[in-house]
Amino acid sequence: MTTSDSTATATTASGALPLPAGSWEIDPFHSAVNFTIRHLGISKVRGRFSEVTAGLVVGGSVETSSVTATVDLASIDTGNKDRDAHVRAPDLLDVERRPTMTFRSTRVIGKEDEWTLEGELTIGDVTKPVTLAVEFGGLQAFPGSPRRHAGFEATGEISRKEYGLDFGAGLLGDVVKIQLDMQFLEPEAAPTEG
Template identity: 85%
Template sequence: MTSDTSATTTTTTLPLPAGSWEIDPFHSAVNFTIRHLGISKVRGRFSEVTAGLVVGESLETSSVTATIALASIDTGNADRDAHVRAPDLLDVERRPTMTFRSTRVTGKEDDWTLEGELTIGDVTRPITLAVEFGGLQAFPGDERRHAGFEATGEIRRGDYGLDFGAGLLGDVVKIQLDMQFLEPVGTAAPQGS
């Protein structure tokens, strides 16, 4: 039975029409949480992100890519953000972006797993995101259907050579993505949608 489920998972499709879906930047967010002094959390976000979702005829031909501008970090404290951008921390002059490229999509219905590679500067490491599909809905503002996803995962700063502030900041960074993608123009909605 396990092998049957596995076969179904790898040959199924995403619950979306095929095509290239573009990000809706006004309804998408890249958020993170990191421990401070081991006793509380600092929360932040990156405000500049570009992403694309290609829905293929199968999961094997479906993919996600994203690029995040590291200088767009916002933790709600301008002085702290300036310090994080500095050469002794993120060094955004040397590491301007963080990029993601999926390598595998698995799952069904509302729950999916997105495996990929995350690159920060010149370091690339594997990452796995748990993805929840929120649904597909027309938006009155642009009359296009939007697909919503929530994804969660975590990385270790040390894996990317970002081990500054040991003892002050935790090594684990938890990631939460809230993303909306716009249906390709000209895609016909299925009957009854």
Template identity: 75%
Template sequence: MTQDNAVNTAVTLPLAPGQWPFDPLHSAVNFTIRHLGIAKVRGRFREVTAELYVGERAEEIRVSAEIALASIDTGNADRDAHTRAADLLDVETRPTMTFRSTRVSGVGDDWSMEGELTIGEVTRPVTLAVEFGGLGDFNGRRHAGFEATGEIRRSDFGLDFGAGLLGDVVKIQLDMEFMEPEGE
């Protein structure tokens, strides 16, 4: 057992073990990309599904998500239509982006989640910084909130159209809520 795993094993999780259902009404997948190197374009993906499995120890946590790329929304219908087209996201051949965690680790307020992000036929490793927002009751059910942030390079996924017009780095911010398993 590595020292890092020993730290994870000692962590007492404030979450009940089991499958935590995703709350899409209180979750968001947002991004920021540079335009012409001088301004930022912000957007989000409106169609997201996610799963959270919590085990007895931190190393047993598993997260997966699927994002419909056609659900992109930057607040400009013309820009969104172009982004969906073959020269950018090409949602006809790449309809989804998926994420699967491979490792969750941390101590105190400093957590990270390593995983694999797949866009089309390309899968690359991604590490996200994770902040646990806490627990709260809503409509008779306990909710857990998380924020995860990180960045990817478009070129790593073969999405290199518009070099010079669009930045290569895409910053990601995920605000996710999950509900405690029933009967816990």
């Protein structure tokens, strides 16, 4: 059973977070963590991380809503197996020492379908603030599922040097552009008492 449209949503003076309150789970089959980095300053290399866990908690207000995510850095996929193996190596990402990248939101602001997500991104032992521009794609039923899906696209960028990942200077750009395409599953409805 889906949560009814009358379920409370998180609100602020500027508008309402357009989702029912509760803990939303990531739909891993319809979510992706993508990135772009410049190569030799003349073109771009695009890739993705295929393994990510994330959660969205919609509170009684935007101030009590939050997002967390963990990315398995060894799951990098740039479309070239040899390059991916090199990127995982100790002289580059060093996934043995830095197995994950984690994000924890600190503030959610916005209204309607345009939001800003501020938070902390941790890679290895370095944590830095990061801001993501978030577009809310909507809330839709999924055929055969009792739970609706909420879709989001988030974009931002980080500096590799700030995380101690300054390998390949002159070959790879410092700025990594991030694009997240995420779907979250509506909280399961609480059983009703008979």
